[in-house]
Amino acid sequence: MNLSPKSLSRNLFRRAPARLTLVLALAGLADSLYLGLYKFVPAEALYCATGQGCAAVSQSPYSSLLGIPNAIWGLALYGVLALLAGVELRRPLLGEALSDLRLLLAVAGTLFSVYLTGVAVWVIGAVCSWCLLSLFLLGGITTVEALRHRRAPAAQQGP
Amino acid sequence: MTVEVFSDFQCPYCRIAALEVVPRLEADFVASGRARLVFRNFPFLGPESVQAAAAAACAAEQNLFWPYHDALFAAQGRENAGTITPERLLQLADRAGAGRAAFESCLASERPLQRIQEDFARGQSLGVQATPTFVVNGQVFRGLVPYDQLEQAIRRSLGGPRR
Numbered sequence: 001m002n003l004s005p006k007s008l009s010r011n012l013f014r015r016a017p018a019r020l021t022l023v024l025a026l027a028g029l030a031d032s033l034y035l036g037l038y039k040f041v042p043a044e045a046l047y048c049a050t051g052q053g054c055a056a057v058s059q060s061p062y063s064s065l066l067g068i069p070n071a072i073w074g075l076a077l078y079g080v081l082a083l084l085a086g087v088e089l090r091r092p093l094l095g096e097a098l099s100d101l102r103l104l105l106a107v108a109g110t111l112f113s114v115y116l117t118g119v120a121v122w123v124i125g126a127v128c129s130w131c132l133l134s135l136f137l138l139g140g141i142t143t144v145e146a147l148r149h150r151r152a153p154a155a156q157q158g159p
Numbered sequence: 160m161t162v163e164v165f166s167d168f169q170c171p172y173c174r175i176a177a178l179e180v181v182p183r184l185e186a187d188f189v190a191s192g193r194a195r196l197v198f199r200n201f202p203f204l205g206p207e208s209v210q211a212a213a214a215a216a217c218a219a220e221q222n223l224f225w226p227y228h229d230a231l232f233a234a235q236g237r238e239n240a241g242t243i244t245p246e247r248l249l250q251l252a253d254r255a256g257a258g259r260a261a262f263e264s265c266l267a268s269e270r271p272l273q274r275i276q277e278d279f280a281r282g283q284s285l286g287v288q289a290t291p292t293f294v295v296n297g298q299v300f301r302g303l304v305p306y307d308q309l310e311q312a313i314r315r316s317l318g319g320p321r322r
Contacts, residue, residue: 046172046175046302046303046304047170047172047289047290047291047292047301047302047303048167048170048171048172048173048203048204048289048290049288049289050203050288050289
């Protein structure tokens with residue numbers, strides 16, 4: 001095993017994208033969990049609050065896809081992304097093989113999130129701050145994964 | 160004994176409160192004179208909220224507040240989507256039986272805005288940050304709370320039996 005400083009540094013930062021994706025995905029899980037509770041426990045949201053709006057977004061017809069609440073889709077997506085990132089940290093070769101799937105899921109999630117934000121702004125006329133947070137988190141994961149994807153071929157060419 | 164309700168005419172939960180809670184409060188406590196129900200404007204959801212609140216204040220000048228209040232909530236649409244227009248407010252005033260000239264004159268004056276500002280300031284002094292908010296003898300109930308909670312608080316304030 002090569003333990004030169006250069007090699008150590010490379011090993012340390014090689015998994016940085018997976019760590020970052022894991023952190024962002026866990027934040028997304030917490031966000032989706034909150035949105036899920038907000039949706040399923042309406043008694044917590046039976047008011048309009050200054051700075052928060054009226055829960056109009058989470059109760060609109062756009063708040064679900066194929067009959068499943070978006071928060072549940074979010075939980076599933078962030079859960080899978082966190083799992084895939086975790087796999088890469090534990091089993092690098094398998095994780096790297098699944099990196100394309102991570103990027104694909106992140107891009108799909110971001111596009112759907114952009115669509116939902118557009119609906120919130122232009123159709124519903126109300127923006128949900130927790131949904132915006134999800135958009136930023138997915139955007140962050142997509143950026144991390146896309147950068148990793150771009151750098152991967154170069155890394156493989158190494159010395 | 161006074162029960163205050165802080166409300167915004169564009170707030171969907173205020174609409175439910177207006178249609179389901181307020182009538183029960185009126186029937187159980189206001190009609191018998193045991194409590195007084197005071198509506199406080201807390202229009203924070205946008206310009207149409209302020210317009211509606213101003214119109215309701217003008218209806219109040221003609222002793223038509225509650226019919227106008229009911230009509231506004233019945234006509235509620237999406238927030239700031241053009242549901243509440245000057246024409247619509249006048250139409251609702253006509254239906255409520257308000258004198259058109261006096262209503263228009265009131266709307267053109269500063270009086271309704273002063274009333275709204277007073278109500279809003281009162282809400283802020285009580286820590287109101289959401290609508291609907293009910294205040295029963297200083298006790299603040301945020302949101303569309305179950306009627307039983309309000310009823311118990313009112314009965315406690317009146318010194319009557321708890322249920």
